Amino acid sequence: MTDEEKKTNPQEAADTPSDPAEPGSRPTASVAEADAESPKGDNPSPEEEKESGPEIPEVLPLLPVRDIVIFPYMTLPLFVGREGSVAAVDEALARDRYIFLATQRDPSVEDPKEGDLYRTGTVAMIMRMLKLPDGRLKILIQGVVKAKIVEFIEAKPAVRVRIDRIVESPMKEGSLEVEALMRASREKIEKILSLKNMPVEILMVTENINNPGVLADLVASNLRLKIEEAQSVLEEEDPVTRLNLVSTLLSRELQLAEMQAKIQNQAKEEMSKSQREYFLREQMKAIKQELGDIDGKSEEADDLKGKIEAAGMPEEVKKEAEKQLRRLEGMHPDSAESSVVRTYLDWMVELPWAKETKDNIRIGTAKEILDEDHHDLEKVKERILEYLSVRKLKDKMKGPILCFVGPPGVGKTSLGKSIARAMGRKFIRMSLGGIRDEAEIRGHRRTYVGALPGRVIQGMKQAGTRNPVFMLDEIDKVGADFRGDPSAALLEVLDPEQNFAFSDNYLNVPFDLSKVLFIATGNVIDPVPPALKDRMEIIPLSGYTDVDKLAIAKKYLLPRQLEENGIRPGKITMRDKAILAIIHEYTREAGLRNLEREIGQVCRKLARKIAEGEKGPFAVTPKSLAKYLGAPRNLPEMEGEADEVGVSTGLAWTPTGGDILFVEVSLVDGKGGVMITGYLGDVMKESAQAAITYVRSRAAKLGLPRNFHAKHDIHIHVPSGGIPKDGPSAGITIATAIVSSLTGIPVRRDVAMTGEITLRGRVLPIGGLKEKALAALRAGISHVIAPARNAKDLEEIPKHEARQVRFTLVKTMDEVLSLALTRDPFRWKKRKTKPRRGKGAPAKGAGKPKRPPRAKGPR
The missing domain is CATH 2.30.130.40 (LON domain-like)
Structure with a gap:
C-alpha cells in the first residue's frame, strides 16, 4: 500500500x-x-x-x-x-x-x-x-x-x-506576517495534494487551525522527514520560527512533487512492464538528484570515468573504453550484457597502460647480484651484463628475447629472478607446460560466457607495470590440438617488431609489450617451432661438474636446508667428502634438485635427534651417510672393470644432461644375421648397419677373412633396455665394439667416444659435446674421442673441466680404432692360436686369413 x-x-x-x-x-x-x-x-x-x-x-x-x-x-x-x-x-x-x-x-x-x-x-x-x-x-x-x-x-x-x-506563549492576534506565513503554508499543502491526486478534504483540517505552532506540528508530523529534521522542528519552541522551518521543508517537498509529476507525465504513455520498471528507476534517480544524493549506478559510472582518465590509455584505447562506458550507462544494471561490459571496463582500467618502474641499472651491483645468486655460469652472466649495459646507454631499445636451455635444476628460473632484482623490475612467471589452447595466450572473445584475457595480459595486470621481467617457463612443452597452436600465438608476443601492438582477443585493442623483458626457459630446444626459435636468442646451460656441485652445496644448498629445518648454524657440519659421496652415490643428474633433497633428508634426520634431546654437534661423514640415506643407489660404472673385448664406452646426450652408455657385441655361429637390441630408435639402428658395412669394407686391412660374416651372427646390444635410445652419435662406438669382438683386441676402459660414422669411415660432428664431456668426467673417464669438426665446441667447456679430460679429435674411423683399442688393429701378425669365441675373436671355422700388406693407418 x-x-x-x-x-x-x-x-x-x-x-x-x-x-x-x-x-x-x-x-x-x-x-x-x-x-x-x-x-x-x-x-x-x-x-x-x-x-x-x-x-x-x-x-x-x-x-x-x-x-x-x-x-x-x-x-x-x-x-x-x-x-x-x-x-x-x-x-x-x-x-x-x-x-x-x-x-x-x-x-x-x-x-x-x-x-x-x-x-x-x-x-x-x-x-x-x-x-x-x-x-x-x-x-x-x-x-x-x-x-x-x-x-x-x-x-x-x-x-x-x-x-x-513546554508551554508556548500565546500569540498576538492580527499579525499580518504570521497570517501570510500560515496562508503560504496552506497553499503549498494544497499544491502538494493536487500534484499527488489526493482528496482535498485533508486541507479542511488545516483551515480550522489558527495557531502557527499547532499548524507547524501537524504538517511536520505528516511529512516524511529525517529524524534529525523532525527533531529540530519538535525542539523549536517559538511557533513562528517553527512554522518558518516547516515552510522551508514544504517548499522542498513541493519541488519533489513537481519533479515527480513531471516524470510521470513524460513516461505515462504506452508503458509496458519493463518500461514501468525503467520509469520507477528514473523517478528514483531524479528524486535523489534533487536531494543531492547520487545513486549507485551514477557513482559507478563516475568512478569508471575517473579511472579511465587516470589510466593513461592511448587515444585509440581510451575511445573504446569511453564507448563501452556509454553503453553501460544505457543498460539495465541487472542485465547479463551490463555484467560483461562492466568486467571488460574493470580490466581496461586496471591494466598498466602507462605505469612502469624506473630501471636502476648499476653494472657492478648487477654483477654482484648474479654472482651472489649463482655459481659459475660465466657465459650466461656475461650475456646478461651485456644486455644491462646496452639498456643503461640506450633507453629506447627493443628488448631481446633470451631463452635459457638446459637440463632441470641448473638455475634457469632463478636466473630470471636475479635479472629482475638487478634491474629493479617486477618479476612474473608463466608456466607454458601442457598448454594446448591458443586462447590461453590470446584470450577468449567477449561473446563467450566467462571470457577472460589471455595469460600474458593477466600477467601484465598482476605485475602492475608495463616493463616487468616476464618468464615463459617450459616453452618446449607447449602442445597443440584442435583448439589451436599456442606456440603460434607466442610469435606475436616474442617478436620485437610486432609486440608493441599485441592484440588480445578479449581486449580487442592493442597493448604495448615492447618494454617487457621476456625470458624463456626449456630443457630441449628441438620441440620449439623454427619460427619461434628464430625470435629468441638461445643461451645453453649445461650441467654442473662435481667441483661445481660441491661449491654450490656448501654455499647455497646446505645453509638453506639448515634454515628450513630449524637447525642453528654450527650444529651440523658436513664434510666435503660426505657431500661428494652424496653426489657420486645417491644422485646422478646434471642439476641440483636431487642433491638438495638428499641434503634435506640428512638435515631432517638430524633435526629429529636434536628435537629428541641430543645436544650434538653432529658431523656427517661418508661412512655415516648410509645411516641417513640408506644404501648407495648409484655405483660407479667403471670401477673395478678391466679392458674388455667387444665392449666399448659411448657418450649420450639426454634432456637431463649427458650420460655414458655401453655397447656390447658378441659373435655366435649362424648365417650372417644381425641382431640389434636395447630399445633403440631407427636412427641408431641405421648407425649400427652403417658400422657393420664399414667393418666389412675394412676386413682385409683388419686381418679378417672375406667371408667372416657368412658363418656368424652378430648381436649388438646396448644395456638399459628399458630406456629409449636414438641418434647417430653412437656410430663409432658400435663400430669399435664390432672390430674389438672380431679381432679379439680389448677396448680401453678409460676411453669414451662419440661421433657419427659413414659407410666410408668418415666421422661426422655431433651435438651436446659439453654435456657428454661432463658425463665422462662424472664417470671417471679421462680420455674422450670426438669428431674433429666439433673443435669449436671445446671452447664452451670451462677450462677447469677441460683440464681434467683429454680430448682427441678424429676425422676417420681408422683413427678411432687406433686410439680406442689396446693395440693397433691394422698392425697385426699371423695368429698361431685359435681366436676366442663369444666376446673374443671370430668363432671356430672363420678361417685363417692371409697376411695383407701393412696398412698405414693413423695412430
Missing part, C-alpha cells in the same frame, strides 16, 4: 503492523488518521487546552521509539516488544495512561541509555492496548504536549523520567 493510499484510508493505516519501538519500521500518521481516531467531540481544541491545560504528572514512564518523532495531536499505533518498554506501558496503564515518548539517536541500539535519547519529546496518552500472542503489545497513542527530560529517576523495571512541560 502506498503512502497516498494510507492517508486516504485511515482505518487500514492504523491497523498496519508498523513498529516504531522495534527496528526496521517507520509508521506515519496523517491528518486523516488523527481525525479518524480522535473525533472532534472527544479532543479539546488547542485554544481550550491553553486555557485549561491537562494536568501532566512531573514523573512519567519513558518509552523510547525508533525511526520516528512523535508530535502533539498525532495519533498512531505502536508495537511494543522490549522488556523495559512493556513495563513502561503497564505502569502508564496502571496510573493515568500518560507516558513520555523520546526518540533514539541510533535506531540500532537495543538498550538505550541517557546519551542515546533526545531530551525533547512528547507526552502521549495511551488510548487503547492489545496484547498479541507473541507477548508484544499493540497500543494506540495520541500526543498531548511537548516536554523536556529534566532527570532520569529509575531504570528498572521501567525507566522513569522527571519532565518539564
Whole structure:
C-alpha cells in the first residue's frame, strides 16, 4: 500500500503492523488518521487546552521509539516488544495512561541509555492496548504536549523520567506576517495534494487551525522527514520560527512533487512492464538528484570515468573504453550484457597502460647480484651484463628475447629472478607446460560466457607495470590440438617488431609489450617451432661438474636446508667428502634438485635427534651417510672393470644432461644375421648397419677373412633396455665394439667416444659435446674421442673441466680404432692360436686369413 493510499484510508493505516519501538519500521500518521481516531467531540481544541491545560504528572514512564518523532495531536499505533518498554506501558496503564515518548539517536541500539535519547519529546496518552500472542503489545497513542527530560529517576523495571512541560506563549492576534506565513503554508499543502491526486478534504483540517505552532506540528508530523529534521522542528519552541522551518521543508517537498509529476507525465504513455520498471528507476534517480544524493549506478559510472582518465590509455584505447562506458550507462544494471561490459571496463582500467618502474641499472651491483645468486655460469652472466649495459646507454631499445636451455635444476628460473632484482623490475612467471589452447595466450572473445584475457595480459595486470621481467617457463612443452597452436600465438608476443601492438582477443585493442623483458626457459630446444626459435636468442646451460656441485652445496644448498629445518648454524657440519659421496652415490643428474633433497633428508634426520634431546654437534661423514640415506643407489660404472673385448664406452646426450652408455657385441655361429637390441630408435639402428658395412669394407686391412660374416651372427646390444635410445652419435662406438669382438683386441676402459660414422669411415660432428664431456668426467673417464669438426665446441667447456679430460679429435674411423683399442688393429701378425669365441675373436671355422700388406693407418 502506498503512502497516498494510507492517508486516504485511515482505518487500514492504523491497523498496519508498523513498529516504531522495534527496528526496521517507520509508521506515519496523517491528518486523516488523527481525525479518524480522535473525533472532534472527544479532543479539546488547542485554544481550550491553553486555557485549561491537562494536568501532566512531573514523573512519567519513558518509552523510547525508533525511526520516528512523535508530535502533539498525532495519533498512531505502536508495537511494543522490549522488556523495559512493556513495563513502561503497564505502569502508564496502571496510573493515568500518560507516558513520555523520546526518540533514539541510533535506531540500532537495543538498550538505550541517557546519551542515546533526545531530551525533547512528547507526552502521549495511551488510548487503547492489545496484547498479541507473541507477548508484544499493540497500543494506540495520541500526543498531548511537548516536554523536556529534566532527570532520569529509575531504570528498572521501567525507566522513569522527571519532565518539564513546554508551554508556548500565546500569540498576538492580527499579525499580518504570521497570517501570510500560515496562508503560504496552506497553499503549498494544497499544491502538494493536487500534484499527488489526493482528496482535498485533508486541507479542511488545516483551515480550522489558527495557531502557527499547532499548524507547524501537524504538517511536520505528516511529512516524511529525517529524524534529525523532525527533531529540530519538535525542539523549536517559538511557533513562528517553527512554522518558518516547516515552510522551508514544504517548499522542498513541493519541488519533489513537481519533479515527480513531471516524470510521470513524460513516461505515462504506452508503458509496458519493463518500461514501468525503467520509469520507477528514473523517478528514483531524479528524486535523489534533487536531494543531492547520487545513486549507485551514477557513482559507478563516475568512478569508471575517473579511472579511465587516470589510466593513461592511448587515444585509440581510451575511445573504446569511453564507448563501452556509454553503453553501460544505457543498460539495465541487472542485465547479463551490463555484467560483461562492466568486467571488460574493470580490466581496461586496471591494466598498466602507462605505469612502469624506473630501471636502476648499476653494472657492478648487477654483477654482484648474479654472482651472489649463482655459481659459475660465466657465459650466461656475461650475456646478461651485456644486455644491462646496452639498456643503461640506450633507453629506447627493443628488448631481446633470451631463452635459457638446459637440463632441470641448473638455475634457469632463478636466473630470471636475479635479472629482475638487478634491474629493479617486477618479476612474473608463466608456466607454458601442457598448454594446448591458443586462447590461453590470446584470450577468449567477449561473446563467450566467462571470457577472460589471455595469460600474458593477466600477467601484465598482476605485475602492475608495463616493463616487468616476464618468464615463459617450459616453452618446449607447449602442445597443440584442435583448439589451436599456442606456440603460434607466442610469435606475436616474442617478436620485437610486432609486440608493441599485441592484440588480445578479449581486449580487442592493442597493448604495448615492447618494454617487457621476456625470458624463456626449456630443457630441449628441438620441440620449439623454427619460427619461434628464430625470435629468441638461445643461451645453453649445461650441467654442473662435481667441483661445481660441491661449491654450490656448501654455499647455497646446505645453509638453506639448515634454515628450513630449524637447525642453528654450527650444529651440523658436513664434510666435503660426505657431500661428494652424496653426489657420486645417491644422485646422478646434471642439476641440483636431487642433491638438495638428499641434503634435506640428512638435515631432517638430524633435526629429529636434536628435537629428541641430543645436544650434538653432529658431523656427517661418508661412512655415516648410509645411516641417513640408506644404501648407495648409484655405483660407479667403471670401477673395478678391466679392458674388455667387444665392449666399448659411448657418450649420450639426454634432456637431463649427458650420460655414458655401453655397447656390447658378441659373435655366435649362424648365417650372417644381425641382431640389434636395447630399445633403440631407427636412427641408431641405421648407425649400427652403417658400422657393420664399414667393418666389412675394412676386413682385409683388419686381418679378417672375406667371408667372416657368412658363418656368424652378430648381436649388438646396448644395456638399459628399458630406456629409449636414438641418434647417430653412437656410430663409432658400435663400430669399435664390432672390430674389438672380431679381432679379439680389448677396448680401453678409460676411453669414451662419440661421433657419427659413414659407410666410408668418415666421422661426422655431433651435438651436446659439453654435456657428454661432463658425463665422462662424472664417470671417471679421462680420455674422450670426438669428431674433429666439433673443435669449436671445446671452447664452451670451462677450462677447469677441460683440464681434467683429454680430448682427441678424429676425422676417420681408422683413427678411432687406433686410439680406442689396446693395440693397433691394422698392425697385426699371423695368429698361431685359435681366436676366442663369444666376446673374443671370430668363432671356430672363420678361417685363417692371409697376411695383407701393412696398412698405414693413423695412430
